[in-house]
Amino acid sequence: MTSPDPERPRPARVDPPRPAPEPEPRRAAGPDNADTRAAAREAAAAARTLGRQLRVLAVGAARGAGRRAAGAARAAGPAWRGWADRMRPRAPAGPPPPSTAAPAAGPTPAPARAPAPRAAGWPARLRRHPWRAAALAVVLLPLLALAGLVLYSFATLPPLGGVVPEAGQRALTVEADDGRAFATRGAFQGQKLTAAEMPAHLGQAIIAIEDRRFRSHWGLDPRGFLRALYRNAVGGGVREGGSTITQQYARLVSLNQEKSLRRKIQEAFLALRVEATMSKDEILLGYLNTAYFGAGAYGVDAAARRYFGKGAEALTLPEAAMLAGLVRAPSQLAPTRNFGGAKERADVVLQTMVETGAITAAEADKARAQTITLRTPPETPPGTNYFLDMVSAESKKLADAPGDVTVRTTLNLDLQSLAEGVVARRLDAEGPKKKAGQGAMVVLNKEGAILALVGGRDYEDSQFNRATQAKRQPGSLFKLFVYLTAYENGFNPDTVLVDRPIQIGDWEPQNSTGRFKGAMPLRSAFAQSINTVAAQLADEVGIPAVIATAHRMGVTAELPNVPSLALGSAEVTLLEMTRAYAGVLAGAAPVDTHSVHAIRGAQPQPLYLRADAKGGTAIPTEARAMMLDSLQAVVDGGTGKAARIAGLPVGGKTGTTQDYRDAWFIGMTPDLVVGVWVGNDDNASMNRVGGGDLPASIFHDFVQRATAQLAKGRKRPSAARGEPARAEPAPAREVAASAAAPGIHGVPEVVDTGTLAFRGRTVRLLGVEGEGGALARQLARYLRRREVTCAPASGAEAAGEQLRCQIDGDDLAALILTAGGARAAEDAPADLLAAEEQARSERAGIWGRRR
Known part of the structure; x- marks a missing residue:
């Protein structure tokens, strides 16, 4: 038996018949086959043709040339079909080589069918399977959109440091005539800290609570971002931020506060740029000088001065921890409105400083034990905002210098609180019946200083100042x-x-x-x-x-x-008419009405100091005397009789316009000139309200109590200013009676905010109309286990009689009324009425704005 010749082709093997066999395409025998190489060349040419056609399609689509794109697509069709045909396997050219082997025995094989054409690549597969195309679109389109957004964000990247504070922006700290700071306005900028001035514990506190890996990352911190994402997901809300200090600084100096993906992408690009151009210490210092710390304070030095009355270089460890804790939620945690929350956050900062090794546990405990004292103006009392609007405009005219300033004004806080309370009380009691919805008041001294100003019933409802802006017909005034x-x-x-x-x-x-x-x-x-x-x-x-x-x-x-x-x-304003009447009292006109005494900036010398007023043109003495006589006749027996005050010379004039649309009274005492207007903003008629009605009554109520306050020369406390709410002492005869009486002592139960029970014995507080519900429960918590002493205001003690009670030396009724826990009775003593007016003006308790 001879061995098979390796050079000779083997005889074809005939397989047994199978159901519908799919013949395999014949392949060229050997790598050097000419047909295979020709097919490869044709495939490459077809691929190049396809590439060119796809580029034509892409350019046409980008330019929006629909006709050219359609033509290119039609041109690409034949080429595609030709390429697909050329890619099919072909039989070798010429007749098949003769076979010398004998045919194998068996059935004659069926003639070979033409091989089925292969699929024309992924476009054809996508056409046959639309779900694949949809899935591909779902994956690719968001990626393409994200890539486009990244490119657009980079192309529109703002310059580093492109956000510039508004020119001329400054903060006002406003003081009353006695030097008490009572309000702030604007944004505090403070001084820019230098590296030498920044306390080490301040920077450590910021890094510990905001960005622990600040010293090691390169502007972005994926680990910190994922940690914040996890904690927020577990906590069910935003509990931790993922931005680094570098990102926050880049946003502060270059971007706005828009919450968008584009801004976050730009923030990341800018953070990388910041890290490439600045050192870590420079970034930290820049961040501290620009961050917002609440209460209008931008920069840590402004915050230190705003809250603690000192520069940032003098901050103690607990003060630095409190400031570091504010940047996450400055509006919510500002110590002026939420000292407890700010203190709790400071304790968290101290704990993170221990965890990062910045301080020891013993140092943290010592810092927590230290008392933090705020030296800051309070939140602005609502009623003074009309006056503050006027002061802001006037101070800018007098000293338009950049930087934070302190303005000493002419406002008398006690008279201001009294004026607000009197106007509100009268309008609340009589306004609905008499269809009088608004009121305004101006109080001047003889020199024209504005001691009090009420521009309307509620500044939050309307900022329109009816004392200085509303022009109305004065009538007989x-x-x-x-x-x-x-x-x-x-x-x-x-x-x-x-x-x-x-x-x-x-x-x-x-x-x-x-x-x-x-x-x-x-x-x-x-x-x-x-x-x-x-x-x-x-x-x-x-x-x-x-x-x-x-x-x-x-x-x-x-x-x-x-x-x-x-x-x-x-048509005139209330302020200019009151000014004119003040000229009669002063004997010279015009009186220079003013609201600012002095303006101080960062430098020792004042920016503005009011000089002695130059007197106006003198009014002839005889004419002035006759005019004063006529004004007094109005109050003594004319249309202004409601303004009479026993034992006090008063002059004035009423004014009423047609259909009772406006009612005025301007009156004067030897020391004060008071103008009052009552009406409606929509110019609607009142129910026969003339100048001798509500306006004269408001004047009477105010001047009677103001004269007593000015005679005492004492200042009442203010709950809004954070001062202890101590009541005025009872009159001497009542104090003597209380001392002589045996009184009631013990820990009471609270029936309502005006009624107490001592072991079954009921005591009503003098001058207080009690409130139940939540206010009574608050009073009960305040009095829990605390002894109260009560004594009759006058006469003998009896069950159910109205008594005056004290707790820790303070009058309990005055404490309740000052906190807004009740209303004062109509016959309440003057000190209790004043306490109610204070609570009303400061929106305390029941006088709070209902939304």
Whole structure:
């Protein structure tokens, strides 16, 4: 048996028949086969053709040339089909080589079928399986969109340090006339810290709580980001941030506070740039100088001065820990509004400093035990905001210098609180019935200093200042200028004119009563506000002369030269009319109304210091005396009788406009000039409210208590200023009676905020209308296990009698009213009424704004 020749082809083996066999395509025998190489060349050419066609399609789609894109697609079709045909296996060219081997025995094989064409690549597969195309789109499209967003974010990257603070921005710390700081406005900038001034524990505290790996990462911290992501997911909310100090600094100096993916991408790019251009210490210092620490303080030095009254270089460890804890939630944790929360956060910072090795556990315990004292103005009392708006504008005119400033104002905090309370009390009690919705008040001294200003009932509802911005017709209040002009031109209070029907041109003035009283002296005509007499006087002296007098007294509004001006048909503000009346009291006009005494900046010398006011033009002594006599006649027996105060000389004038749309009263004592306006913002008519009604009553209530306060020369405490709420002492006769009486001692039960029970014996607090519910429960918690001493205010002790009670030396009724725990009774003593007015002005307790 001879061995098979390796060079000769083997005979084909015939397999047994199978069901529908799929013939295998024949392959070229050997790597050097010419047909195989030709097919490869054709495949490469087809691939190049496909590439060119796809590029044509891509360019056409990008340019939006629909027609060219469609043409390119049609051109690509034949090429694709030709490439697919050329990729099919082909039989060798020419006849098959002869076979010398004998055919194998067996059945004759069926003729070979043409091989099925292969799939035309992934486009065809995607067409046959649409779900694959959808899955591919779901994966690729977001990736392409993200890549586009990254490229766009990088292309629009702002310059590093491109955010510049608003020019001229500064903070105001506002002081009252006695030096007590009571409000702040604006953004505090402080001084920029240098590396030498920054305490080591301050930087350690920030790094410990904000970015523990700050010294080791390169601007981005994936580990910290994943840790924050995990803790927020487990905690069910945002409990930890993933941004590094570098990222936060880049955002502060280059980006806005927009919450978007684009901003986060730009923040990451900028953080890398910051790390490449600045050292770690420079980044930390820049961050501390720009971060927001709450209460309007930007930068750690501003925060240190805002909260602790010192520069950042003098911060102690517990103070530094408190400031470091603020940057995560400055508005919520600002010590001025949430000292407890700020202290708890400071303890967390100290613990993280221990964990990072910045301090020892013993140092942390010592820091926690130290007392942190705030030296800061309080949150601005709501009622003073009208005054603060005016002060902000005036201080900018007087000293428009950059940097934080302190403004000493003319405001008397006690008179301001009293004014707010009196206006609110009267409008609450009588406003609904009389359809009077708004009120305003201005209080001046003879020199024009604004001691108190009420611009409306609620600043949060409306910032429109009705004392300085609202222009209203003054009605008979304008007669001051008519009579003063007449007195300067030969008339006197005893001059007799006739109250009768008159006509001046087309104008026929009428009295409010519709009746005429005949002949009467000018003093009586002024006191009774007779319109026809005022019109005759104005016509006699001339309207231009009246206008000149009004401007000389300080009225700046445009006044029309018409006969009806005598009865106040022009529009003026309450402040300028009060200023004019103050000129009569001072004897010279115009009075220089002002709200600022001094302005101080960072330098020792003041930026502004008010000089002694130059007196205005003197009013002739005789004319002034006659005018004062007429003003006093209004209060003694005229339209302003409601303003009378026993034992105090008072003068003033009422004013009422047509249909009772406006009601005015401006009155004066030897020390004060007080202007009051009542009306509605929509100019609706009131229910027959004239100047001698609500406005005169408000004047009376205010001046009566203000005179007593000014005589005492004492300052009441303020809950909003953080001072202890100590009550005014009871009158001497009540104190003596209390000392003599045996009194009631013990730990009481609270029935309501005005009623206590001592072992079954009920005691009602003098002057307090009690409240139940949550306020009573709060009082019960306050009095828990604390002894209270009660004694009768007067007379003998009896069950159920109203008593005055004390706790730790403080009057309990005054404490309750100052905290807004109850309302004062109508017959309550003056000190308790003042306590209620304070709570009302500061929105404490029941007087809080209901939303």
